Each structure stands twice: as C-alpha cells, then as structure tokens.
Amino acid sequence: MENRWNRTDAEAFDGPLGSCVYASRLLGSEPSLVLHGGGNTSVKVIDHDLHGEQMEVLWVKASGHDLATIEPAMFVALRLDRIRRLVALDQLSDAAMANELRVARIDASAPTPSVEAILHAIVPATAVHHTHPDALLAIANTPDGREKIEELYGARVVVVPYARSGFLLAKATADAIGRLSMADTVGIVLMNHGLFTFGGSSDEAYSRMIDLVTEAERHLERSSAAAAGKRAKSPSVGPIRGVGAAALAKLRSEISTVAGAPVIMSRHTDATSWAFSQHQDLENLAARGPATPDHVIWTKTVPMFGRDVEQYAARYRSYYEQHKPRAPTSSMLDPAPRVIFDRELGMLTAGPDVGGADRARDIYLQTIWIIEQATALGGYTTLSPEDFFDVEYWELEQAKLDRASVARNFTGEVAIVTGAASGIGRACAVELLEHGAAVVGLDLSAAVATVSDAPAYLGVACDLTIPGAVVAAIDAGVERFGGVDMLVAAAGVFPDSAPIAVANPDAWRRAMSVNVEAFVHLLSVVHPLLVLAPRGGRVVVIGSKNVAAPGPGAGAYSASKAAANQLTRVRVNSVHPDAVFDTALWTDELVAERAARYGLTIDEYKRRNLMGIEITSSDVAGVVAAALGPVFSCVTGAHIPIDGGNDRVI
Ligand SMILES: [Zn+2]
Structure with a gap:
C-alpha cells in the first residue's frame, strides 16, 4: 500500500x-x-x-x-x-x-x-x-x-x-x-x-x-500465490441474456413485501461477484458472516441464496427469536435480505434506498475478496452468530442506520421520466430525486446523462421511437434499481405550426410517432413492471392545454396529445400544462412569433391566463410529484390543468 x-x-x-x-x-x-x-x-x-x-x-x-x-x-x-x-x-x-x-x-x-x-x-x-x-x-x-x-x-x-x-x-x-x-x-x-x-x-x-x-x-x-494481489476492480460480464426485467422486478417486489416498504435492488455484473455466485462452496462460505462486525448492519449476517424470500425471512425471524434474550428491549429489524446470490442472476444487493444497496455492494465485494484470501490461507473464520447479533442489535449501531437514510415520500421507489434532459421532464426528474425516488431519465439528448450526479439517478440516451432501444433502456434501469414504480411521460415534440390545409404530413407523422406510438410502446414495456410495484404503479402523462383547447396551427401536436390521453383514462392521471416557457419546445423567436400572432407583448403573452402568472417547469414538477404521491392514491383518469386558469374553448 x-x-x-x-x-x-x-x-x-x-x-x-x-x-x-x-x-x-x-x-x-x-x-x-x-x-x-x-x-x-x-x-x-x-x-x-x-x-x-x-x-x-x-x-x-x-x-x-x-x-x-x-x-x-x-x-x-x-x-x-x-x-x-x-x-x-x-x-x-x-x-x-x-x-x-x-x-x-x-x-x-x-x-x-x-x-x-x-x-x-x-x-x-x-x-x-x-x-x-x-x-x-x-x-x-x-x-x-x-x-x-x-x-x-x-x-x-x-x-x-x-x-x-x-x-x-x-x-x-x-x-x-x-x-x-x-x-x-x-x-x-x-x-x-x-x-x-x-x-x-x-x-x-x-x-x-x-x-x-x-x-x-x-x-x-x-x-497464496494463486489468489493473491490487491483487490482490483474486475471487468464487467455485462447483462446476462435471458434474464428479463420482470424476473428482477418480481424478486424486488417480494423483498419489499417482507421489508415492509419498497426497497432498491441492484444487480451486479462484475466478474468477481459473478464468479462467487457460481462458487460450488458458496453457501458454506458466505453463510459465515462479514469480515468485520459493523458490516452486519448493512449486509445482515447471511446472504439469501436463490429467490425464496419467504424462506429467508422465516429463517431471519427464528434467528431473531433465538437470540432476542440478549437484547430483550430490541424490536426486530426487517427480515429482508441485503445480499442475494442466485445462479442465474448473479449477485444482487438491496437496501431501503440506493445508498443502502450500494453500501451492501461495496462491503460484499470486499467480503468476497477476504473470503477468497482467507480460504487460500487455510479457511475463512468469523465471529459466532451471538457476536453478530450483539452488534446488529446494539442501539449505537442501529443509530447509524437511522442516520444513513431519511425516509421521504418516494424513498425506495423508482421513477422512469421521459424527456428528462430538459424542461418539464428535467424538472420532474429533479423533483422526484428530492422526494427520495431513484430516477431513470430517458431522452434523445445525450445531456440526459448529466441531469444529476446523485447515485440515485441513471440517465440513458435513447430514441423512444426505436422499440429495441426502449427495452434496453428500461432493462438498464431495472438492473440498477430493481423495478419501476412510477412513469412520468414528459417526452414530446411540438412541430412547426401550420393551418391544417397546408400541414406537412411528415410533421404530423413525427408528432404521432413520438407523442402517441412511442408512448404506447413505452407503456407496454413498463406495464408488466408497474403491476409489480410494491405500492402500486402510477403514471402521470404530461398532456397539454391543447388537448382540450388546441391552439391555432397546432393540429398535429394537439391531436397527438389527445390521442395519447385517450389511452390513459382508466389507470393513470394526466397533467395539462400550458405556456411553460422554460422548456426546449420554446425558443425566444417562437415566443415572439406567438405573442405577435395574439397581438400581445412577450410578457403579456407569457402571463395570458386568468391568474396572470407565469408557469415554470418546476411548478409542473410539483404537481406531478403530488399526483404520484399518496394524496392521489384514489385518483385515476384525472386531467389536471396547470395553466393559471384558461377561459378559451375550442
Ligand atoms: Zn472498527
């Protein structure tokens, strides 16, 4: 060193x-x-x-x-x-x-x-x-x-x-x-x-x-010449073919059930953890516990082998009951696994939030290295289950758990946000991160990768009109966080305005392709995952004022947004922003042109609603977060205008 x-x-x-x-x-x-x-x-x-x-x-x-x-x-x-x-x-x-x-x-x-x-x-x-x-x-x-x-x-x-x-x-x-x-x-x-x-x-x-x-x-x-060497980052084995996102989401759903709250679950594809997951003596070695006692609060003493979550939880409950006399005033921690080994999936780690899942990953990669080195020296030995229990149920250790994770509205939940590189989509991604969610941002623009550098954020550049790209992006999100609880569909295009008589068919098709077909395909990919969401899946569609009150020349946009909304009446909510100018749809020239069309100054145009206020992306994101949250748990098919009051009709 x-x-x-x-x-x-x-x-x-x-x-x-x-x-x-x-x-x-x-x-x-x-x-x-x-x-x-x-x-x-x-x-x-x-x-x-x-x-x-x-x-x-x-x-x-x-x-x-x-x-x-x-x-x-x-x-x-x-x-x-x-x-x-x-x-x-x-x-x-x-x-x-x-x-x-x-x-x-x-x-x-x-x-x-x-x-x-x-x-x-x-x-x-x-x-x-x-x-x-x-x-x-x-x-x-x-x-x-x-x-x-x-x-x-x-x-x-x-x-x-x-x-x-x-x-x-x-x-x-x-x-x-x-x-x-x-x-x-x-x-x-x-x-x-x-x-x-x-x-x-x-x-x-x-x-x-x-x-x-x-x-x-x-x-x-x-x-131990064979196994020796410094602990090095090992190359990735990459996604394992044949393992669907649904298998991961199902496992995460079952772990969340025994944990009593949604958990984040990450699958790891590095060569070290993969090789260990295939080790013939895996259960014997890994069941001996972590190499230093205070790791037990992040990894639990024993990993789960395979995917029988109920059996793991039952064993944890009996471990707790057996040792409870050592900590009579304690109450049982959740019986969910933190480290999982599966022959098909490799190593996965879980935690109440992304920090918890990542901590378990880092600690377990270290543990694997130590187990291998110690085995080469004659065998890996650790403390007794009693000693581990004493640390796990020591008040002063448990205080570290409380400090590590502050529960917020969406802690442990995962949101997909489309159009996340800019405007309303970006504001929604940032808002949901602040509410504790892990966020997968999708966007055509490569800028989606840099919306946030928080570990709870994964940005994937992807063309939503290419089905294979969407599936790969959602798979990447599920490998990183374990499932999908929420979808915010904010991606959209607003073609150049034109009266219907001279409308460009290509612009029409492009609007329909992005605003309708891509959204329908995305829903079809995400739906099997949303049904596995521990608290139930939620979708918020960023619609538009144009759904109810199309603007002149906005035929393709309005029709496409209206078509997308017809798909969402039964199980999801829509918000309809109007005149949100801090988005990629609007340029200074476009605002000036529109203002001129209505005979207004730019400032008047920006505030042309009953309340006379300007609406921002972050106003929209606040309503989206509320619509995804518990306050709206009994509401579906709602159409919520975010426009400061609009008295125009078709
Ligand atoms: Zn120490």
Whole structure:
C-alpha cells in the first residue's frame, strides 16, 4: 500500500487537528482500509479552559462520518482525563457511556463522538488511527489467525481478542496494553475487527498504518500465490441474456413485501461477484458472516441464496427469536435480505434506498475478496452468530442506520421520466430525486446523462421511437434499481405550426410517432413492471392545454396529445400544462412569433391566463410529484390543468 503523505499538501492543514483531518482523508480514500463510515481517528492536544488552566483534550471523530470527506467540524473535543478514567469502571452501560461522552465535550453543541472514544483515550500516544484493512482481516479471520498475526508483527503489535466496540473493547484493550511494556509497540490488532496504529504525530500514525498493512499484503502474496494481489476492480460480464426485467422486478417486489416498504435492488455484473455466485462452496462460505462486525448492519449476517424470500425471512425471524434474550428491549429489524446470490442472476444487493444497496455492494465485494484470501490461507473464520447479533442489535449501531437514510415520500421507489434532459421532464426528474425516488431519465439528448450526479439517478440516451432501444433502456434501469414504480411521460415534440390545409404530413407523422406510438410502446414495456410495484404503479402523462383547447396551427401536436390521453383514462392521471416557457419546445423567436400572432407583448403573452402568472417547469414538477404521491392514491383518469386558469374553448 502506497504511503501518500505529501508534506506540501499536509501543510495546507492547520495544527494537530488539521494534520489529523489530512491523515483521515488519506485513510478514507483507500477502500481496502475503510468503507462507508468505518474507521476513526483522533489526536490529543494541550489546551486551556476559560480560567487559563491547562487541560488535555482528545479530538476524536464524531460518529457516522466518512473519513474520506471529513472536515474539522466533524471532530469532537473531549476532556481527556474524564474519558480515560472511565476504563477503570467494572461496568458501564451504553446509556451511561453515551451520557459520559456527551458531558465530556468541551463544546456542548458538538456532535456525538465515536463509540471508540474511550479506546482512543487510553492509547498512550498523541495520534491514533483505526481502520479495517482487507489484507489484515484476511489473515486474522483464519483458524490460527492469532498465531499468524503474532508471527508477522512480533512485538510491534498488541493482539486483543474480539470484544464488541465501545466500553467492552476499551476495557479488553486496556488489559492487553497493561500487560506489555509498549516500548516497541506501534499498533493494536483487534481480532475479527481491524487495526489501530499510533504515533507522536498523525504523520507517524499514518505511516505505521501503511507499513503494517503493506506487510500483511506481502504476506498474502507470499502465502497464496494463486489468489493473491490487491483487490482490483474486475471487468464487467455485462447483462446476462435471458434474464428479463420482470424476473428482477418480481424478486424486488417480494423483498419489499417482507421489508415492509419498497426497497432498491441492484444487480451486479462484475466478474468477481459473478464468479462467487457460481462458487460450488458458496453457501458454506458466505453463510459465515462479514469480515468485520459493523458490516452486519448493512449486509445482515447471511446472504439469501436463490429467490425464496419467504424462506429467508422465516429463517431471519427464528434467528431473531433465538437470540432476542440478549437484547430483550430490541424490536426486530426487517427480515429482508441485503445480499442475494442466485445462479442465474448473479449477485444482487438491496437496501431501503440506493445508498443502502450500494453500501451492501461495496462491503460484499470486499467480503468476497477476504473470503477468497482467507480460504487460500487455510479457511475463512468469523465471529459466532451471538457476536453478530450483539452488534446488529446494539442501539449505537442501529443509530447509524437511522442516520444513513431519511425516509421521504418516494424513498425506495423508482421513477422512469421521459424527456428528462430538459424542461418539464428535467424538472420532474429533479423533483422526484428530492422526494427520495431513484430516477431513470430517458431522452434523445445525450445531456440526459448529466441531469444529476446523485447515485440515485441513471440517465440513458435513447430514441423512444426505436422499440429495441426502449427495452434496453428500461432493462438498464431495472438492473440498477430493481423495478419501476412510477412513469412520468414528459417526452414530446411540438412541430412547426401550420393551418391544417397546408400541414406537412411528415410533421404530423413525427408528432404521432413520438407523442402517441412511442408512448404506447413505452407503456407496454413498463406495464408488466408497474403491476409489480410494491405500492402500486402510477403514471402521470404530461398532456397539454391543447388537448382540450388546441391552439391555432397546432393540429398535429394537439391531436397527438389527445390521442395519447385517450389511452390513459382508466389507470393513470394526466397533467395539462400550458405556456411553460422554460422548456426546449420554446425558443425566444417562437415566443415572439406567438405573442405577435395574439397581438400581445412577450410578457403579456407569457402571463395570458386568468391568474396572470407565469408557469415554470418546476411548478409542473410539483404537481406531478403530488399526483404520484399518496394524496392521489384514489385518483385515476384525472386531467389536471396547470395553466393559471384558461377561459378559451375550442
Ligand atoms: Zn472498527
């Protein structure tokens, strides 16, 4: 592992806390050290209180932040003596520990410190870093892992047997440290968990982390020539032929049912997870649980093998009932799987939102690598089901789940938005993302790819009039998010205006092709998926004021929009915007020409409705989001004008 400490870069960060922030980011940007909020860092400094008296201060990472993107404000300053003394207690309940950590803050409004704060406090060194390195876990999680670690590192590390994070782990570590001189010691290996390194400065603690991990990597290279090597991104095997989107949507629907809410489910096509899904000893290996305990809240202990969701849920319920006496006040988490292996589908991951599904993917790809390395060293061993249960049902771990996902209207649901590159379609895509939906944007324009850089967005450039392209785009959306709950049909063309007597037949055909035929085909592709939507599928068609009140010369557009609406009377709702000028349909010249035709100024033309207001794409998107939401759950076939009031009739 490369030591990426750069003196010039480090100097941009101020003081000991600044160096700690810099080191944290370097550690956090190395996925083979920490993933998704894992790991923590600290630095001890001397400061003065309001009376000018000297005090020792521990700056430690606040709970729930990613090291890769950490800022100084995400560290908490604690009175070191107060925290250090806690380890002398025989017992300390979680509630009492949380209270002590809160009252030891120098700034009462600072965030909640990491649950490892006590451990950081008792390590007799200025800078302390903690990660979960892949290479170290691969060696430690083997039948004689402890001996291998002691042989590899000798007196440089203290080895601490597994204990749950927080007070128990700090206590176990204090015992281990107390029995040693610590003179040559630069690190602490926590069996089945991870590594601490420390030093007189963040630079030193960081360098020691890199050195110890590099030695673990070299050990793996020496010991298991065949499987060795750094964890590398593997090439994609691509979509697997013969697996229909409906099979994925059905599985996601069943998982959502046992989860009690819609889930996002992603299918993975990288070669690593595919090969593992075909492994002959898959069930035996993967059922042993994750390589470090706090991954259990994202992946659950055991993946699902095959597609029998009910059976998986039944087993999870009995696992919970069996161990519940260990956490009598707990209530059961949802019994739905987070990681799924299927011989035909490969690896899939699920979560309450895209972040959850992606986290499970990243963690499991790491787990596969560790399982393979450990197997080559003699076998993959992990904690007992009791230990995993204790972490999974530990209040302080579950708090991470709450922080990770804020439920919004459409959390866990998936929307297809056509015409998403600009105008009303784009505004709808953005609005639905803000309401928590995952969005698949389709558009002829390549700009659809860049509507949002959120992981919950997938933009696919596609010509909706080419049936094969539509099927491929919807398949891509379902592989990424698991199904389709909502469709917003906003794509449309508005041909050049012409009186019917001189109308161009090509313009007519183009309007019918995009506004009617492509929409009908899209519905036929999406309908089998919408019927599998956990909360029921919803469609909103962006119609037009022209459906009820066609403008002069807009024959092709009006007729095409009206035809499309005849298809939607029974099961979907339509909104009919009028005069929305921030869309691709309108250019400045077109607005000027239309205004002139009505004998109005441009401003008058833009506000030519009863309320005298101008209507924007985002006004339309707001109504679309409402029509897709629970308020409209009993409404279908509605036609909702969004036009500021219109008194014109045909
Ligand atoms: Zn840890």
